[in-house]
Amino acid sequence: MSPVGAVVRKELRTYFVSPIAYVVAGVFLLLLGLLLFLPILAISNQSLQMLRMQGNLPDVNLNQLVLRPAFANMAVVMLLVVPILTMRLLAEEKKLKTMELLLTSPLTITDIVVGKFIAAFLVFASMLALTALGTVALAAIADLRWAPIATAYLGVLLLGGVFLSVGLVASGLTENQVISVVLSFGLLLVIWLFDWAGQLIGDSPFGKLMSYLSPIGHFDNLVKGLIDSKDLIYFATAIILSLFLTHRVLESQRWR
């Protein structure tokens, strides 16, 4: 087995032996279920009202009215939930002094960082797969367009990847899991707010740069069903850069 594979398997095992993965997935799915159910309830109320007042059913676009806001809300829930998945990854290795085992084994730091990222990503992706149940249930009662749903899922996966890799940097910086998770929230909220800051600065190159640095615009495009290589490059760069930063953080700690 490759060294990365060994790390991935160990991390997956740890996720599912401890209650973390179950609690995180449970909360995530509960919130997403509510965020899908409540808009549907609102729309059905409105439709009934219109039926009573105008005598005909409005032509509702569920993609537009239910799924798009649901995906946007999913991003907010991820902001709260994903750092919980990553807070342990490196902080605990340092706390338990098992980092020393990893660093004195024939593993490169890249093997360690990539292995941990892949494991966390697999857990996140399986959580996400379960949310598809809601979409499938909705498809049973309504006509949905599947292409924008697919791009939205791609967007959620990529956004999750960015959140996970930023969380990994935070986890590498400390051996305290609470500090790690708070740091991730902070970092993620700051890059989230870049979008707003960019809008306030306006149509200058700096304002555009700020907006570009925030994942929100790129994520919105994918949720809308737009696939632009610019957005894909953004996500790939953000993930690779964060993993590289994690590598540098661990490398610098080796010298101390």
Next chain:
Amino acid sequence: MIHVEHLTKRYGPKTAIDDVTFSVDKGQVLAFLGPNGAGKTTTMRILTGSLPATSGIARVAGFDCFDQPMEVKRVIGYLPESPPLYTEMTVAEYLVFVARIKGVPAEQIPSALDQVMQRLTLGEVRGRLIANLSRGFKQRVGLAQALVHNPAVLILDEPTTGLDPKQIIEIRELIRELAGSHTIILSTHILPEATAVADRVVIIHEGRIVAEDSQERLSARLRRSEKVGLTLKAPPSDIVEQLSSIPGVLSVHSDDANRFLIEVELGRDLRDDLARFVVERQWGLLELKLVTITLEDVFLRLTQEEPLPGPAAPGSQQDSEATAEEVHR
């Protein structure tokens, strides 16, 4: 097998180890002896390829610890001071993970596991969570971790800390057993441990090697004469003169009325002569023994700036005339 030359490591302005040079041959056991904070762990971590040194050369099995860390990591097994255990894993799961990251081929992992568990008698705790094990078992799992890929070089940082006396003896026996087929460096601040397991002892203090030799020669170099301790039931009043007349006796000191310390020429064992002398005169021989300088004496001498106040052990007071210069390299 292990070769270290002029190795220096600084943490900022603090020098952890300073111009350390030593080497270990294949199959030898070397003990690093020194007080806490002397630089033992730093030296060992450099040898594992995980900590870069500030300057100097460190080689393990012909591989440079800085330029070829992967090769070095493949041939060493390392037990840090606190065993690196994933407490939420079972012993078997943990050892499988370690075997995988150490690069043991998948098909050999079950046999490697059986071997190391048998060697460290871990069979009964195989399926237990590491968190629930006793300190002694945890330490043994830590050792198993260092051994699971059957490395040529073992680096053990204080392998017996926190163990009960029976377990300490077991671990020492294991280390002796592994010597020969494995090259071993271990660190300790417990002196009898170094004596018990090591072929050679390196005494390190404030980052410098203050002495390096076999345990016997280390103590031999500190003494210029042999000493024999004698306890008598009825010594005559002129005993000092009488004993001094025996050929080979250099001087006689008396600790108290019944106990005497006889200094004899180096290399001459006068115990037989002394015994006959005393028994013929019916002085009531209670005890007769060769006083050897203990590693404790050597250690304290070398690591303390000031001379020792008072006798620490029989013979040590007299020996403190020997200066530290004698063992300085």
